[in-house]
Amino acid sequence: MTRLSETPGRVGTAVGLSVERVDARDKLAGKAEFTGDLHPPFMLYGAVLRSPYAHALIEHLDVRGAQDIDGVVAVLTGDDLSDIDPYYGHALRDRPVVAIGKVRFVGEPVAVVAAVTQAIADAALAAIEVSYEPLEVAASVDAALAPGAPLIHEGAVRPGLAHGLGTLPEREGNICYSYGFSRGDTASAFDTAAVVVEGEYRFPAVYQYSMETHTTIAHHRGDDIVVWSSCQHPFLVRQEISELFGLALDRVEVIVPYLGGGFGSKSYTKMEPLTVAMSRKAGRPVRILNRVDESMVTTRRHNMKCRMRTAAGADGELVAREVEMWLDTGAYADNGPRVTATAGDAAPGPYRWRAMDVKAHCVYTTTSPSGSYRAFGSTHVQWIGESQVDEIARRLGLDRLEVRRANLLGRGEEVRPGAKGVDADLVGDIEKVAAAIDWGAPRGPNRGVGVSIGLLAAGAHPVSMATVRLGPDGGVTVLVGTTELGQGARTVMGQIAAEVLGLESSRVRVIGTDTAYTPYDRSTGASRSTTVAGKAVEEAALDVLDALLETAADVLEVDREQLTIGGGAVAGGGRTMSYEQLVQKRFGLAGGELIGHGRVQPRGGSGGFADGPVFWEICVAGAEVEVDTETGVVTVLRTSSVADVGRAINPQLIERQDEGGALQGIGNAMFEEMRFNDDGLLLNDTLLDYRIPSFEDVPASMACTIVENGDGPGPFGAKGCGEGVLAGLPAAIVNALADAGVAMTELPLTPERVWNQIQKQRTVEPKERT
Amino acid sequence: MSETISAIVNGRAFDGEVEANELLLDFLRDRLGLIGVRQSCEVQVCGTCTVLVDGSPVSSCCFLACDVDGKVVETIEGLVGTPFHDEISEAFVRHAAVQCGFCTPGMLLTAKALMGTTDLASEAAVRHAMAGNLCRCTGYRSILDALMEVFDAHDPTRA
Structure with a gap:
């Protein structure tokens, strides 16, 4: 196969250019179709009856009243699932499609009504008779781990289809999963350290809020199933639906229109099993379109309690760290085990430790399930570890940036045993975010600056396939299973194919996933699309190029080495032939097409994918804040980030990723918090009282620097981006606030919390600061 | 219960019945097929269902269809x-x-x-x-x- 670097005469037609998004015009015209815009013939509307109790036995459930209503076609309950194994969950198979005998969180689906209109379905819910026998609630990690706590899950642990967690031990109490590692002698390192900083910290439950709520249409037709869904990982959804309903993979078709945002909330399997089960009962297509309050209890970010201590020498050498954390995964595991392991891996931070000990626990509670949200794990712990590094520097009278310079891992150094070494210039990255906020410059009272850096294992499991088709008119279509959820994947995939084929990217079309036609792609998450799926697209385009050059060499009667490509044509021997002419020449007349295949896999595939992770995403950011000491109000004045992307396929889209991630970082750090009461009831389940950032929260300055060191394993040396800043910025903000005089151990940084801390420091500070 | 309304939607006359409790959002999306009107928060916070009624922006999720009687409605399609x-x-x-x-x-x-x-x-x-x-x-x-x-x-x- 012709390698790109060997392709003679290649010109830069697409990669590195901020080309127009392929979906921009349709979206600006309101024409882009989301799942909720589709109406298969005879579609019914689903409404879900949800549990008002956090933990209860279902005593009595009678749906006859609803069934008798005009326009109601069918009602689904747990009794309808007796012919299948009704439990799912990609990590742990712990969740029933609909409640069976018991509910474990407020909002758990107990029954579904399918009716000819949404209004009839909604109204019919009131006609369902249900009574509960309440059980003891454990609405927090502390309650779930207390002696005598109610057991939330009975029976043995059942591994899910895609858990990737090795051998799973037996369940102990409400511990869903535990992860940990230890290196060196932490006890002696702490005994001999010059400085030890320690504390207990809390991170809140956060709602991803993709503006399009979870929406699924399913049609169970007996022998096959079609699902249209706002899902990030269609192939994993297909796998779980196939397993649940006992149909072969090729009898389950998952179609993904545009997504109105995802951010992890639409990863893995969410509303699909319930919708398929409802359609199976009704015998017609059924749509379930969540309201926001329903999506809030479908998935969220884990809240967490963490104890951490860090030891350093008198010269600022970081020597040891001990961490124990408890992540609240709610009633079902969802992606909790992976989130927990990733948080554990992120806890040491990218420094040269002599000793470390990390324990991370994923804990069941009777609250709504937690799963993936952009930069999970790292966002949870980076602010804690990085605030301890800052505190060490303060106590030793050292510059906080200098301490990092001296301790950060260098390129190639080991992050943890068995994992890929550092594949970026960490010192260079943090210096850039520091410079962007004028590190070291004098500033007014109550202002502070902070920086932070961390590593996020990115790429997930590197399996992606792609097909590139060159039609008889010279147009190119890319089939790749990456989901367009707003990040610009279709644009970038098109640019990669266009670059390889020497075309303008406008000649390339990238269509949405239909698992019946689109080649396999593991998932859209962990910043993997450009790197992994993009590599498969590059390979597939090279495959097409190979066929083009083969035909051209034959027709033009010159050696392949003498051919050049450009402008949709191949030239050689003084003659030029367009791709259109070459395809026609190869097949005769105006038919046929050239089809290229690309494949990325851990072993036997292209280089760079054998060791995990695929790459380390650098979570680096800087912030300047001002605190009003009378009110506790903190203002983020400016932010900085570095997108360390190896090679920028589309620089403008990378900046947008960092800006969007930065605003989510501000939301996570400053005010977003799902509040559950002791009964497990979510108190702020509308956007009236769960606030996300608005135009008025945009900092006066947001600087994003793109670093291109060509060190990624993806196409053209690229690696992914878009998540790092969400882990990096809350940490930088916490550090900036501590620099301004207020050291916080709990997020979000609400005025009340900050004001209370200011009062506390005023009482104790004189002693501690001497 | 239904009400008869007469309105101009994206330059075209609509004369007909709407349910008294029918939301403008549902009317535009489900009856007229104007999918550019998006539903999200349903509490007049997110703005994704914004349409113009006599030139003023309203949240169609919290606006009754019958209240556009005699008015001009504009969506992204218009x-x-x-x-x-x-x-x-x-x-x-x-x-x-x-x-x-x-x-x-x-x-x-x-x-x-x-x-x-x-x-x-x-x-x-x-x-x-x-x-x-x-x-x-x-x-x-x-x-x-x-x-x-x-x-x-x-x-x-x-x-």
Whole structure:
């Protein structure tokens, strides 16, 4: 196969250019179709009856009243699932499609009504008779781990289809999963350290809020199933639906229109099993379109309690760290085990430790399930570890940036045993975010600056396939299973194919996933699309190029080495032939097409994918804040980030990723918090009282620097981006606030919390600061 | 219970019955097929269901269809093809201010309503005026840049 670097005469037609998004015009015209815009013939509307109790036995459930209503076609309950194994969950198979005998969180689906209109379905819910026998609630990690706590899950642990967690031990109490590692002698390192900083910290439950709520249409037709869904990982959804309903993979078709945002909330399997089960009962297509309050209890970010201590020498050498954390995964595991392991891996931070000990626990509670949200794990712990590094520097009278310079891992150094070494210039990255906020410059009272850096294992499991088709008119279509959820994947995939084929990217079309036609792609998450799926697209385009050059060499009667490509044509021997002419020449007349295949896999595939992770995403950011000491109000004045992307396929889209991630970082750090009461009831389940950032929260300055060191394993040396800043910025903000005089151990940084801390420091500070 | 209404939607007359409790959002989406009107928060916070009623932006999720009787309704579908849509689309494309696109129609309609009605010379004023339209993808910076470009071009004080 012709390698790109060997392709003679290649010109830069697409990669590195901020080309127009392929979906921009349709979206600006309101024409882009989301799942909720589709109406298969005879579609019914689903409404879900949800549990008002956090933990209860279902005593009595009678749906006859609803069934008798005009326009109601069918009602689904747990009794309808007796012919299948009704439990799912990609990590742990712990969740029933609909409640069976018991509910474990407020909002758990107990029954579904399918009716000819949404209004009839909604109204019919009131006609369902249900009574509960309440059980003891454990609405927090502390309650779930207390002696005598109610057991939330009975029976043995059942591994899910895609858990990737090795051998799973037996369940102990409400511990869903535990992860940990230890290196060196932490006890002696702490005994001999010059400085030890320690504390207990809390991170809140956060709602991803993709503006399009979870929406699924399913049609169970007996022998096959079609699902249209706002899902990030269609192939994993297909796998779980196939397993649940006992149909072969090729009898389950998952179609993904545009997504109105995802951010992890639409990863893995969410509303699909319930919708398929409802359609199976009704015998017609059924749509379930969540309201926001329903999506809030479908998935969220884990809240967490963490104890951490860090030891350093008198010269600022970081020597040891001990961490124990408890992540609240709610009633079902969802992606909790992976989130927990990733948080554990992120806890040491990218420094040269002599000793470390990390324990991370994923804990069941009777609250709504937690799963993936952009930069999970790292966002949870980076602010804690990085605030301890800052505190060490303060106590030793050292510059906080200098301490990092001296301790950060260098390129190639080991992050943890068995994992890929550092594949970026960490010192260079943090210096850039520091410079962007004028590190070291004098500033007014109550202002502070902070920086932070961390590593996020990115790429997930590197399996992606792609097909590139060159039609008889010279147009190119890319089939790749990456989901367009707003990040610009279709644009970038098109640019990669266009670059390889020497075309303008406008000649390339990238269509949405239909698992019946689109080649396999593991998932859209962990910043993997450009790197992994993009590599498969590059390979597939090279495959097409190979066929083009083969035909051209034959027709033009010159050696392949003498051919050049450009402008949709191949030239050689003084003659030029367009791709259109070459395809026609190869097949005769105006038919046929050239089809290229690309494949990325851990072993036997292209280089760079054998060791995990695929790459380390650098979570680096800087912030300047001002605190009003009378009110506790903190203002983020400016932010900085570095997108360390190896090679920028589309620089403008990378900046947008960092800006969007930065605003989510501000939301996570400053005010977003799902509040559950002791009964497990979510108190702020509308956007009236769960606030996300608005135009008025945009900092006066947001600087994003793109670093291109060509060190990624993806196409053209690229690696992914878009998540790092969400882990990096809350940490930088916490550090900036501590620099301004207020050291916080709990997020979000609400005025009340900050004001209370200011009062506390005023009482104790004189002693501690001497 | 239903009511008879007469309204102009995107330049076309609608004369017919709507349910008394029918939301404008559902009427536009489900009856007229105007899918550019998006549903999200349902509590008049996110702005993704914004449409113009007699030129003023309203949240169609909290507005009854019967209340547009005798009024003019404009959705993104009606905006397409107008000079304003061409101009603001170019600005949004130039700044890559569209990501998932779910909020985009509502943003454009609020911007249309703001043209010439508010003092839009300062970014602070624009931020405040646009705060009823949420976006979770972009971080707003690119949308602000695109909007300021369009508003500046139409600012009479800068002519």
